[in-house]
Amino acid sequence: MPQPRQETDAVAPASLLPLITSFMPARVVHAAAELGLADLLAAGANTAAGLARETSAHAPSLHRLLRALASLGLVEETEPGLFALTPLGGQLRRDVPGSQRNLALMFGSERAWRCWGALLDCIRTGEAAMQHVYGMGSFEYLAAHPAAAVVFNAAMAEITREVARAVAAAYDFTRFRRIVDVGGGNGTLLAAILAAAPELRGIVFDLPAGNAEAARLLAAAGLAPRAEVVAGDFFQAVPEGADAYILKSVIHDWDDEESVAILKSCCKAIAAGGRLLLVERVMPERMKASPVHRRMAMLDMNMLALPGGRERTEAEYRALFAAAGFELARILPLPEAVGVSLIEASPVAGGT
Numbered sequence: 001m002p003q004p005r006q007e008t009d010a011v012a013p014a015s016l017l018p019l020i021t022s023f024m025p026a027r028v029v030h031a032a033a034e035l036g037l038a039d040l041l042a043a044g045a046n047t048a049a050g051l052a053r054e055t056s057a058h059a060p061s062l063h064r065l066l067r068a069l070a071s072l073g074l075v076e077e078t079e080p081g082l083f084a085l086t087p088l089g090g091q092l093r094r095d096v097p098g099s100q101r102n103l104a105l106m107f108g109s110e111r112a113w114r115c116w117g118a119l120l121d122c123i124r125t126g127e128a129a130m131q132h133v134y135g136m137g138s139f140e141y142l143a144a145h146p147a148a149a150v151v152f153n154a155a156m157a158e159i160t161r162e163v164a165r166a167v168a169a170a171y172d173f174t175r176f177r178r179i180v181d182v183g184g185g186n187g188t189l190l191a192a193i194l195a196a197a198p199e200l201r202g203i204v205f206d207l208p209a210g211n212a213e214a215a216r217l218l219a220a221a222g223l224a225p226r227a228e229v230v231a232g233d234f235f236q237a238v239p240e241g242a243d244a245y246i247l248k249s250v251i252h253d254w255d256d257e258e259s260v261a262i263l264k265s266c267c268k269a270i271a272a273g274g275r276l277l278l279v280e281r282v283m284p285e286r287m288k289a290s291p292v293h294r295r296m297a298m299l300d301m302n303m304l305a306l307p308g309g310r311e312r313t314e315a316e317y318r319a320l321f322a323a324a325g326f327e328l329a330r331i332l333p334l335p336e337a338v339g340v341s342l343i344e345a346s347p348v349a350g351g352t
């Protein structure tokens with residue numbers, strides 16, 4: 001007797017529909033983050049009517065949003081109409097360990113959505129969407145929009161906290177005397193490195209809009225005596241004479257010409273025998289349909305859509321180094337969950 005066809009089992013996993021509609025959960029999470037629902041629910045389970053009063057929202061629509069959040073596992077409907085925060089939803093709380101609230105605000109921001117909306121134009125023209133949509137680069141935009149810069153810097157720190165722990169554990173920083181974290185943002189990475197190397201001194205070098213919070217963070221970690229915050233433009237120069245220059249998630253923001261210019265600034269400044277360290281994704285030569293590759297490829301699209309940069313392969317990093325007076329020494333993969341590698345390079349004798 002013929003077996004009934006298992007339509008849903010056989011066809012659903014191969015369907016494009018989940019990808020076609022995958023923006024929908026992202027918008028739901030962003031709406032929850034903007035409304036601050038996680039912080040309100042952290043005080044105790046609540047109803048849509050109660051939360052609507054606290055957020056000035058439309059109660060029936062908020063009820064539907066809560067049901068959508070329940071379907072995604074961010075809240076649980078513990079009894080009809082009563083919603084409680086789950087550990088996953090707790091990641092939308094502000095100022096808790098592991099918070100991803102600023103990431104939700106940043107990726108859900110109007111700027112991110114307008115730029116991703118122009119992805120097709122980027123592909124057709126090669127131009128960064130920020131230029132296409134706003135007529136300026138990402139960091140010019142952040143300098144002109146302080147509230148967006150606060151969210152961006154905090155979002156970077158949310159990503160960097162976990163990476164910083166892995167970097168500090170994977171590499172021996174005690175061999176250096178002075179390190180510059182170039183484009184170091186609010187100092188999250190430098191703080192972890194200085195904590196792991198008690199004799200090391202360090203500088204967080206960034207644009208004024210980038211490292212505005214760094215002095216406060218380093219002081220709070222008790223590192224002020226060994227840490228300095230310097231504002232400047234890495235296309236002009238970076239602080240001189242250190243024996244280590246580290247750049248995390250910086251080179252991937254820029255095209256090849258700009259990346260070589262940043263690396264040349266580091267090459268001019270680095271002490272003899274010093275090391276350049278990049279913390280970046282190393283793209284595979286061939287892409288597979290796997291969760292790890294998908295994440296890397298989507299973030300590469302994000303670089304194309306927003307700052308106009310790119311994620312690179314090992315061969316592409318070697319080429320950048322060669323053009324800027326460095327040579328690749330080794331690549332230390334960090335734990336897969338961290339998603340990035342530590343790329344070590346040395347200045348070539350004679351420099352650029």
Ligand SMILES: C[S@@+](CC[C@H](N)C(=O)[O-])C[C@H]1O[C@@H](n2cnc3c(N)ncnc32)[C@H](O)[C@@H]1O
Nearest residue numbers: 139156160183184185206207210233234248249
């Ligand atoms: C993607 S963020 C990475 C921040 C930090 N390294 C991290 O991973 O958390 C890039 C950083 O480069 C900084 N930046 C951009 N243009 C710069 C410039 N011309 N000179 C110095 N820093 C710059 C930004 O302000 C920002 O902090």
